[in-house]
Amino acid sequence: xxxVAAMTRPRHDVPGEGLRYAMGFWVHPTRDVLILEGYDAGxxxxxxxxxxxxxxxxxxxxxxxxxxxxxxxxAGLLDAALQHADEVGDPPSGADVDxxx
Amino acid sequence: MDINLTGLDGALAQRxxxxxxxxxxxxxxxxxxxxxxxxxxxxxxxxxxxxxxxASGSKAFTALAVMRLVDDGRLxxxxxxxxxxxxxxxxxxxxxTVEHLLTHTSGIGDYLDEDGDWEVSDHVLTVPVHTLxxxxxxxxxxxxxxxxxxxxxxxxxxxxxxxxxxxxxSGSPATPTTRxxxxxxxxxxxxxxxxxxxxxxxPRMRRSATSMTRATSPTPSTYRSSATPTAEHSPPPTTCTxxxxxxxxxxxxxxxxxxx
Numbered sequence: 001x002x003x004v005a006a007m008t009r010p011r012h013d014v015p016g017e018g019l020r021y022a023m024g025f026w027v028h029p030t031r032d033v034l035i036l037e038g039y040d041a042g043x044x045x046x047x048x049x050x051x052x053x054x055x056x057x058x059x060x061x062x063x064x065x066x067x068x069x070x071x072x073x074x075a076g077l078l079d080a081a082l083q084h085a086d087e088v089g090d091p092p093s094g095a096d097v098d099x100x101x
Numbered sequence: 102m103d104i105n106l107t108g109l110d111g112a113l114a115q116r117x118x119x120x121x122x123x124x125x126x127x128x129x130x131x132x133x134x135x136x137x138x139x140x141x142x143x144x145x146x147x148x149x150x151x152x153x154x155x156a157s158g159s160k161a162f163t164a165l166a167v168m169r170l171v172d173d174g175r176l177x178x179x180x181x182x183x184x185x186x187x188x189x190x191x192x193x194x195x196x197x198t199v200e201h202l203l204t205h206t207s208g209i210g211d212y213l214d215e216d217g218d219w220e221v222s223d224h225v226l227t228v229p230v231h232t233l234x235x236x237x238x239x240x241x242x243x244x245x246x247x248x249x250x251x252x253x254x255x256x257x258x259x260x261x262x263x264x265x266x267x268x269x270x271s272g273s274p275a276t277p278t279t280r281x282x283x284x285x286x287x288x289x290x291x292x293x294x295x296x297x298x299x300x301x302x303x304p305r306m307r308r309s310a311t312s313m314t315r316a317t318s319p320t321p322s323t324y325r326s327s328a329t330p331t332a333e334h335s336p337p338p339t340t341c342t343x344x345x346x347x348x349x350x351x352x353x354x355x356x357x358x359x360x361x
Binding site for chain 1: 121128154
């Protein structure tokens, strides 16, 4: 777990990206959401993982630019879902959050 | 924990998207969507099992492979990279550590200038792609780029920082202790003993050269035949495409980027 902690701990704010960076992972600007992201000729990709909620959203595009609008929309949906979870108390306080990933 | 799938479908309906979306909750895939073509020229529809390149999405796997070496006591995060490089890549500052590379704080020059003006389809490779048959073969591409800032001073996204561990520490059964890079007269100390981390830790750049990521695959010759289907025309074999950072020009928050 020390390795996981070392790799996922936000170390740097990266304002130009609107994200934080850990070690190999990007991190949501304010929440405990880990992000893998890639951009290349013929590839546009983001996977967002909220460990506490056992939630993963992945968008894999096989064009350079095609996925970014959808990635943006999905980011909004994820934020809305997490906000809703906060409001209804999910997960319950003290719950075992070591869910399958 | 629910995701608004209606919203997901709405986003898909509005956008020109080719690829796959997958939603997992509590370890189970609860939703998946396909759009566009897995092969545009032949109009082969996208399927959920289509292999799609993730570019720098694989940097986490490179970092994990390095961390395995750290856990095994073969590397230290605070270890100077110079100890592994030997005489290779002489422009890399002696103070650069393993941790600097993995956290984009090394300050080393990048083969792909993330701050520069470029397009995703630019050609940046300086050697013919067909010579890039091993991970080590990429090392010369990383050479000749001057240190840009002091190690540890600041975050600056750097693809070369992940290329270095992937290309020079990936291990080889044939050369267990001392590694020699093609075209280099230097012997690098390398790592003690055979490195057992998977060689699939090749650096898929977040923003990098497509052909480089292909050729850093452990089996480049077969990788092409099973290559990730792309909706775009593949470049001719002798050309080298590149990319780098997305540029957010509309002032939006990149976490929720606006369509461009």
